[in-house]
Amino acid sequence: MTVPDGSAERSAHVSAEQPPHGSAEQTAHGSGHGSAHWFRSARRLPAALTALAVFVVTGLFLYDLAAVRAHRPGMRWRRELVQQLERQTPADTAVLIGGGILVAVGAVLLLLALTPGLRGILPMRTPPGAGVRAGLGRKAAAQVLRDRAMEVSGVRSARVKVGRSHIRVRAASHFRELDEVRAELDEVLAVGIDELGLAHPMKARVRVNRAAVGKR
Numbered sequence: 001m002t003v004p005d006g007s008a009e010r011s012a013h014v015s016a017e018q019p020p021h022g023s024a025e026q027t028a029h030g031s032g033h034g035s036a037h038w039f040r041s042a043r044r045l046p047a048a049l050t051a052l053a054v055f056v057v058t059g060l061f062l063y064d065l066a067a068v069r070a071h072r073p074g075m076r077w078r079r080e081l082v083q084q085l086e087r088q089t090p091a092d093t094a095v096l097i098g099g100g101i102l103v104a105v106g107a108v109l110l111l112l113a114l115t116p117g118l119r120g121i122l123p124m125r126t127p128p129g130a131g132v133r134a135g136l137g138r139k140a141a142a143q144v145l146r147d148r149a150m151e152v153s154g155v156r157s158a159r160v161k162v163g164r165s166h167i168r169v170r171a172a173s174h175f176r177e178l179d180e181v182r183a184e185l186d187e188v189l190a191v192g193i194d195e196l197g198l199a200h201p202m203k204a205r206v207r208v209n210r211a212a213v214g215k216r
Helices: 024-032 044-069 075-085 093-112 138-150 177-194
Strands: 002-005 008-017 121-122 131-135 155-162 166-172 204-210
Touching: 044 093, 121 138, 131 138, 138 155, 138 166, 138 177, 166 177, 177 204
Parallel strands: 166 204
Antiparallel strands: 002 008, 008 131, 121 131, 155 166
16 A cells, blocks of 8 residues: 655555464554564465475376276386486485485575565554554655655755665765764654654664765
8 A cells, every 4th residue: 555645655565464462563563662573475476386386296196196006007207217216326416416406495495484575564563453564665764764864954965775674874965064964864864763653663874975066
């Protein structure tokens, strides 16, 4: 869901899942601090491909087993596979390559299962018992904070990068003392970050440089 906010667009992601009763997530949403859970990707494509591969392999083995039970010859590919397994040893190159491929595929599947995936969405605070989870896109948050930074007197340009645990701000000032601009930016961004309503507290790392003369 996209909600316009002045000159910037704040993208909010809302999930209708109900958090467990009495969980730490509800406490975090209510107080604004704590360990609110990150949004997890559904991983539909990897899950679908894995399920399809398992279905095909299982179906072939079941069909071959049923054929043998019905006193029919087994499938040719299974007989050849059995013969290859009788001749091959764990030290053979083909076996090592096949094992390495399977290990790599398994490691990728474990990585997809354990990582949240939706890294571009930051969890937001929601009241306890609301029944929904809200999130704000990192690019939208960066745009909002950049607009706030540009309102500071003396700031000619600003670049904001929002990570999962910190915010980096680089600004260029063409007049005023750099220390004054940095101090005001710290105050303005602190208020802006609090207004974003993020579940995880974040602080901005501000860096101010003198703008080059004649640069637009």
